[in-house]
Amino acid sequence: MKVIGFGASISSTSINKKLAAFALDFFQEDEVELIDLNEYAVPVFSVDREKEHFPDEAKAFLEKLKEADVLVCSMAEHNRNWTGAFKNLFDWCSRIDLKVLQEKPMLLMSTSPGGYGGQNSLNIAKTVFPSFGGVIIETFALPKFYENFDEINGIIDRTLLEELKTKVMRFKEQLKQD
Secondary structure, eight states, rough: OEEEEEESSOTTTTTHHHHHHHHGGGGGGGGEOOOOGGGGGGOOOHHHHHOHHHHHHHHHHHHHHHSEEEEEEEOOOOOOOOOHHHHHHHHHHHHOOOOTTTTTTEEEEOEEEEEETTTHHHHHHHHHHGGTTTTEEEEEOOOOOOHHHHTTEEEHHHHHHHHHHHHHHHHHHHHHHO
C-alpha cells in the first residue's frame, strides 16, 4: 500500500508537515512518501487565468495523489481557515478534476500552537473534502504543538500519543474491511 502524506502549508517550518511526517511513521509496513506543497506552487486562481491554461503544478499534484492508496493530510490554519496556498492549489485542482482527493481513504489531522489544535481548518476540511472525493476515516487534532511535540520523539504527551495510535489502528482496521 502506498501512503502519501502532506501538511497543507508551504511554510519551510510547517508544524503540520511535521505532524504528517510523524503519522507516516505508523505505516512502516507500507510505502510512504511525504510531499512538500512548495513543489506544487500555482498562480492565484482566477477564471481568466483558467481560460489560458491549467498550471502543470496542479496537474502534477493530482497525479501524485493518484499514486496513493491512502492520504495522510494535516491541515494548517491561518485566521481560522485553510492556508491561502493550500486553498489556491485545491481550487486549481478542483477545476481540473472535481474529485481532487480521488476517493482515497484519509487520515485527516491538524495542529497549531494554540489550544484548539487547528480544528477550525480541520472542521472545514471534514465538511468540504467528502464533496471532493475525500473519504475521511479518522481525524486527529494536536493542540499546543510546541508543548506537545518534540522534533526527535514526536508527540510527547502520552494521552495524545495514545489517541493518535488508537485512531491509526482503527484507520488501518477500516482499510482491511473495505
